[in-house]
Amino acid sequence: MIKTLLSTLALSTMLISAASAQSLTVGVQNLPPWLDPGKDFGNQGSQIYFNSFDPLILKDYSQAGASFKPGLATAWESLSPTEFQVTLREGVKFQNGDAMTADDVVFSFERILQDMTPEFAGIHRQFFDNFAKVEKLDETTVKFTTTKPEPLFEILLNTSEASIVPKNYIAGLSGDTAAVEPSDFDAFMLKPVGTGPYAISSFQPGENLVWTRFDGYWGDQAPMETVTLRRIPELATRVTALANGEVDLITNVPPDQLATIEGNSALKVVGNVTPLFHIIFFNTRNPSMANPKLRQALSMGIDRNLLNEALWGNDALVPNTHSYAQYGALNDTTSETFEYNPEQAKALLAEAGYDGSTIRFDTDPVYYTNGLLAAQAIQEMWAEIGVKAEINVTTKWTGPDADMQVRNWSNPMYFADPAGSFGVMWSPKGSGTEMAWSPNEAYPALWDKFRYSTDLAVRQEAYGEIMAYVKQEMPFVVLYQPYESYGMRQGVNWAPLPGHIPYVLDFRAGSVTVE
Amino acid sequence: MLDQLARRTLGAIATLGVVIVAVFFATRLSGNAADYLLPPGIDANTKALMVTRMGLDQPLLLQFWHYLQGLFSGDMGTSLFERRPVLDIYAERLPNTLMLFAYALGLAVVLGLPLGLAAALNRGNALGAAISSIAFVGYATPNFVLAIIIILVFSFNLHWLPSSGSMSPIHFLMPSIVLAAPMLAEIIRFTRNAMLDVLGKDYLRTARAKGLPEHLVVGKHALRNAAIPVVTIIGLQVAGMVARVVIVESVFATKGIGDLVVFAAIGRDYPVLQLGVILIALIVVSSSLIVDFAYAALDPRVKVAAS
Numbered sequence: 001m002i003k004t005l006l007s008t009l010a011l012s013t014m015l016i017s018a019a020s021a022q023s024l025t026v027g028v029q030n031l032p033p034w035l036d037p038g039k040d041f042g043n044q045g046s047q048i049y050f051n052s053f054d055p056l057i058l059k060d061y062s063q064a065g066a067s068f069k070p071g072l073a074t075a076w077e078s079l080s081p082t083e084f085q086v087t088l089r090e091g092v093k094f095q096n097g098d099a100m101t102a103d104d105v106v107f108s109f110e111r112i113l114q115d116m117t118p119e120f121a122g123i124h125r126q127f128f129d130n131f132a133k134v135e136k137l138d139e140t141t142v143k144f145t146t147t148k149p150e151p152l153f154e155i156l157l158n159t160s161e162a163s164i165v166p167k168n169y170i171a172g173l174s175g176d177t178a179a180v181e182p183s184d185f186d187a188f189m190l191k192p193v194g195t196g197p198y199a200i201s202s203f204q205p206g207e208n209l210v211w212t213r214f215d216g217y218w219g220d221q222a223p224m225e226t227v228t229l230r231r232i233p234e235l236a237t238r239v240t241a242l243a244n245g246e247v248d249l250i251t252n253v254p255p256d257q258l259a260t261i262e263g264n265s266a267l268k269v270v271g272n273v274t275p276l277f278h279i280i281f282f283n284t285r286n287p288s289m290a291n292p293k294l295r296q297a298l299s300m301g302i303d304r305n306l307l308n309e310a311l312w313g314n315d316a317l318v319p320n321t322h323s324y325a326q327y328g329a330l331n332d333t334t335s336e337t338f339e340y341n342p343e344q345a346k347a348l349l350a351e352a353g354y355d356g357s358t359i360r361f362d363t364d365p366v367y368y369t370n371g372l373l374a375a376q377a378i379q380e381m382w383a384e385i386g387v388k389a390e391i392n393v394t395t396k397w398t399g400p401d402a403d404m405q406v407r408n409w410s411n412p413m414y415f416a417d418p419a420g421s422f423g424v425m426w427s428p429k430g431s432g433t434e435m436a437w438s439p440n441e442a443y444p445a446l447w448d449k450f451r452y453s454t455d456l457a458v459r460q461e462a463y464g465e466i467m468a469y470v471k472q473e474m475p476f477v478v479l480y481q482p483y484e485s486y487g488m489r490q491g492v493n494w495a496p497l498p499g500h501i502p503y504v505l506d507f508r509a510g511s512v513t514v515e
Numbered sequence: 516m517l518d519q520l521a522r523r524t525l526g527a528i529a530t531l532g533v534v535i536v537a538v539f540f541a542t543r544l545s546g547n548a549a550d551y552l553l554p555p556g557i558d559a560n561t562k563a564l565m566v567t568r569m570g571l572d573q574p575l576l577l578q579f580w581h582y583l584q585g586l587f588s589g590d591m592g593t594s595l596f597e598r599r600p601v602l603d604i605y606a607e608r609l610p611n612t613l614m615l616f617a618y619a620l621g622l623a624v625v626l627g628l629p630l631g632l633a634a635a636l637n638r639g640n641a642l643g644a645a646i647s648s649i650a651f652v653g654y655a656t657p658n659f660v661l662a663i664i665i666i667l668v669f670s671f672n673l674h675w676l677p678s679s680g681s682m683s684p685i686h687f688l689m690p691s692i693v694l695a696a697p698m699l700a701e702i703i704r705f706t707r708n709a710m711l712d713v714l715g716k717d718y719l720r721t722a723r724a725k726g727l728p729e730h731l732v733v734g735k736h737a738l739r740n741a742a743i744p745v746v747t748i749i750g751l752q753v754a755g756m757v758a759r760v761v762i763v764e765s766v767f768a769t770k771g772i773g774d775l776v777v778f779a780a781i782g783r784d785y786p787v788l789q790l791g792v793i794l795i796a797l798i799v800v801s802s803s804l805i806v807d808f809a810y811a812a813l814d815p816r817v818k819v820a821a822s
Binding site for chain 1: 559565
């Protein structure tokens with residue numbers, strides 16, 4: 001009996017050793033319920049797309065700043081401020097064997113610009129609002145026309161939302177196999193195909209995903225034969241799976257678990273500061289929060305450096321304003337929009353006539369790493385300046401609720417320009433603005449000056465003006481850029497690259513090796 | 516007797532009917548799926564388009580009518596998130612959950628009955644006390660605590676067992692143990708108490724007096740009578756197991772329906788949630804029906820009363 005038991009255990013130990021030089025198994029906290037780069041700007045999907053899809057324009061992801069290089073396009077030029085001509089790479093194949101054509105490129109954008117499903121309408125509005133037309137000039141040339149001058153042409157064509165997908169394959173997935181119908185996109189979400197170095201050979205929504213090297217890839221061959229993503233939602237289980245050799249790499253390791261992994265000599269931790277802000281925002285339309293002086297006081301009452309020290313071991317990054325290093329020349333290093341000044345906060349509260357009434361702070365119990373702890377710490381900090389806050393822990397998204405007062409949120413960098421983070425959230429049509437902020441009449445013109453000017457100096461100056469206006473209005477407070485940690489066994493050489501948007505698991509050539 | 520069982524069966528069917536109606540309205544009262552289908556903070560226009568696309572803007576009674584029509588034609592709808600038939604999703608996952616249930620139930624019964632019997636027969640000595648203590652600890656330990664403890668011991672420290680997944684039978688061992696633990700404790704406790712109750716009865720004295728060997732006294736007369744409350748507790752524990760499987764599947768990353776139903780509840784994926792609740796109700800209702808039938812088989816008085 002004991003002998004049988006032991007041999008079973010030995011067998012199981014053999015079964016669970018994941019490592020070999022050509023394969024990698026990753027334990028992820030979450031996996032999306034569907035996949036389509038053109039529809040998705042969520043945190044779960046952004047882990048996936050880069051390995052399987054290419055945009056027309058790629059860049060050097062090993063550095064934070066923008067340095068674009070050819071992707072599925074070999075060349076691009078601006079014919080006028082609103083017209084752009086792109087030359088397509090020849091000989092590119094999709095993972096299903098189809099050759100990539102100019103029709104596929106036009107289709108990949110048309111599905112978004114023509115709002116073929118609600119999700120495409122969302123991406124259209126948030127990313128490609130300025131794009132008017134995409135047309136095929138000949139088999140290898142495509143022309144883009146925008147409504148206003150488009151300074152972000154390269155940046156937008158580099159996003160995963162601008163990935164190229166196979167038209168004929170999608171049309172053939174359901175119903176009339178020659179026509180593109182909404183149900184084709186539903187089917188594509190479960191069997192996605194792109195031109196990238198890894199084909200998605202198996203995808204069980206929310207459970208696991210297997211990447212297989214695509215031998216027909218136009219660029220450098222993928223370093224791994226297979227990469228398997230397994231969803232392991234429970235943190236203790238994920239860490240154990242790594243320690244037990246069931247997986248080679250795990251995502252979403254919070255700061256309080258780093259010591260456990262670092263204490264194991266077979267394992268290591270690698271991480272980076274993610275281009276994503278944890279923020280809190282105010283419902284300026286709620287009468288109780290309408291006075292900008294109150295909001296300024298609440299901002300000045302938060303000691304963000306102390307939050308960083310206590311919750312992140314000083315690994316997070318506390319910015320002065322809503323700006324990322326990834327913006328390159330547009331990174332605003334001079335504005336000081338958010339600062340800690342409890343004395344001035346108290347004076348502002350008196351000026352605002354704050355009557356001591358309780359302010360409700362909404363937070364999800366788990367969605368943001370350290371989100372609840374930060375809320376509790378801020379509650380104490382506000383108590384120091386004489387503001388009474390209560391924490392309302394709820395899984396409900398209370399952002400647009402009329403009675404919302406304060407809640408936490410994140411502002412990720414969707415693409416490397418202020419328009420791709422601040423703009424998506426806080427431009428005149430941004431989702432944060434729509435939910436909770438009513439800026440003045442001059443604001444749209446100021447925004448347009450920043451957004452559509454092709455003169456870098458004008459854009460820099462306008463962004464400074466916008467940040468000054470934000471400082472005065474204080475619709476939100478940026479807390480910090482979190483530090484995102486990954487645990488892995490010693491033989492895995494991988495790290496998140498600074499040129500990517502948050503959470504990308506880049507396993508392309510040059511990004512990973514396994515011993 | 517048949518009459519009584521027929522009534523029970525009808526009652527079970529009526530219960531399912533109530534669940535089928537209630538689950539439709541209860542899921543829709545608790546929140547709007549459109550809030551969860553898109554990332555937090557999506558613009559109102561996109562959300563409105565999504566509501567239309569998913570048919571969530573139709574009058575509630577019309578949606579209910581479509582739901583009933585689908586139900587009776589075997590179409591349980593399409594997941595709002597995964598955009599594929601709900602039946603396909605459950606077909607992938609239900610076998611894993613049922614396998615967990617079967618392992619856990621088997622483990623609890625096969626270990627629980629003899630241990631309970633041993634505890635009763637050894638009342639007052641060290642063995643009896645030891646078994647009772649184990650049962651008490653098993654009953655009092657929350658399942659998520661037990662789950663983390665055995666993961667840390669058997670996977671993290673000893674490296675004997677895989678921590679998570681549902682790739683092979685060995686992956687089901689730890690989740691089955693956690694799922695079985697409270698049920699095992701209950702079965703031990705009830706078997707022990709029922710046996711002690713029965714062992715003091717006059718008819719056992721009579722059985723002994725007429726010279727029956729002790730193993731027949733215990734095995735035939737006592738155990739059969741003691742089995743009745745034990746069967747009840749097994750039936751009740753199946754309902755408890757359904758509740759526990761949610762946590763167990765999440766901790767051990769088992770690809771089952773518990774984890775799926777929780778995700779569907781958080782995201783308000785109505786069609787997935789509906790079928791999940793109906794399946795769970797089906798499991799609970801049918802287990803209590805099986806208990807009713809088992810009573811009839813075990814207790815001759817039930818038969819006499821009916822005839």
